[in-house]
Amino acid sequence: MARPHMEPYVEFNEDYRLFDFAGYKDAHYKVLSLDTDTGASSLKVRFDGGYARKPGLCYSDMEIFVLNGEMKVGTETWVEGHFAFIPAGVALGAIEVAQGAEAIVWYNDSEPTFEETDRDHPLALKEGFISVNSYLDRPWASGSIVSPATATGCMLKLLRFDPITEAMTFLYCMTPEFMQDNISYHDCSEESYHIWGTSWMMQFGELPTGGYFWRPPYINHGSFRSKLGCIAIGRTDSKLHNYFHFNPWTNPDDNQARAASFLYRQRPQLFQWVASGGHNHPHGPQGQLKPQKPPHDFETPGYGKRPDVSALANQTYTFREMDHLHADEYVHKVHHAHKIGDDHDHDHDHEHGHAHHHGDGEIDHKH
């Protein structure tokens, strides 16, 4: 298990504990959630007046969002609303907190570590460093940056976007009297801390200031309301797609199967390739080896029999030569085509069975 489903959790009801090992030694913290496999964590940290830490690096990617107070970090001054992403191995400047501050701190990869140094680790991805005052220096954008979209009145400020996983860190807000009448779930885990204000979700009730959740993929949440508005900081661990529906009683298995049915209908070639374990080579002897059954969609049972859906799912593409060659085959092909090297008889020793095209496009041998 990565992290248990913590929703909702209101940290105001818990006491701070002393941070008595590496990380922010001598600060105080509350654990919001903790990955029981890796040690990655989401913490609320209190830096009392007079707190100081020397420059140093951590072996985990870190994120920090200043809730209140002021922190001097190296040559920068971070005040409420400041967000920083510190890639693993990047040395953060000395920290001094004159009057006290509170922040949300995330260790993304492992338990907190700290190594005193003012030099970056040689492998640090320094270009990933982000330091921005999210309140002043980032604009609010419509929630429709993803589609299907949230209703008008839910807005986002994107603070960090990972181009590899599409993980995001973002501020979001709901205007007073915000409402959205659907149930949502995602393929990604989702996390949020309410900086101010209260929102309501049909499953969990009210999430007030100081409210937090860490939610695994495929968990129903919504419909949504906010009477007086709210502002929160959220994160996802990968791409966020809004799957909306109106069945309050589905469970994560139902939702995951329905998500797979979307892939089956909307990206059928990718679905077939994934479902067949990568063995539906497009120019194999029978094309796609075995059409996959449509995953169950509780909302649209029997969708797989729709002519347009079944046509998409069952169509076979024949890719021309060059589109699917193993590295050694490619070299052979180039050599043949350009008459490079000596004429030779050669055996091709491939481990799997399908026809390969060489040179003029004929199928000249099978393995």
Place this chain on the structure above:
Amino acid sequence: MSKHVQDEKPPMTAEAKEWFDKEIASQEDRYKAIVDEQDGLIPEREKWYTDFLEIVQTRGFSVTGDTRRPISKEEVPEKPDRPDAMRVVW
């Protein structure tokens, strides 16, 4: 680049391991408290679900953005007969 800083992380220290184990136990307690609290909301949640299914038939279901579609009575799902039907924390 195939090697990352994380690959060179020193092993978890004894101090960190002690912290980790203690916090896992605390988190488990918090999780159980959340489950208990949420189970206690079931009567209210039943009413929220009823209200929601009424709203999607009248004002409409939020399909995307501000686009709504009224759900017909035939489309309205029925509560399944299974023990986890009202479960919300997984």
